[in-house]
């Protein structure tokens with residue numbers, strides 16, 4: 536496992552379920568590599584921020600009264 540593969544797996548984990556083997560090697564790598572640990576945290580934070588933004592945006596566009 537190198538950083539190239541680790542960051543790619545972290546990105547892919549946002550879109551698909553990693554296999555057990557992929558998760559294991561990724562966890563071992565992020566334990567030992569602070570760069571990928573930071574990257575993983577940033578990706579998780581960005582995803583949460585975007586989900587929160589999408590939720591707010593949806594509420595603005597779609598008033599509760601208009602919902603079925």
Ligand SMILES: [Zn+2]
Pocket residue numbers: 537538539541564568569570571572
């Ligand atoms: Zn790394």
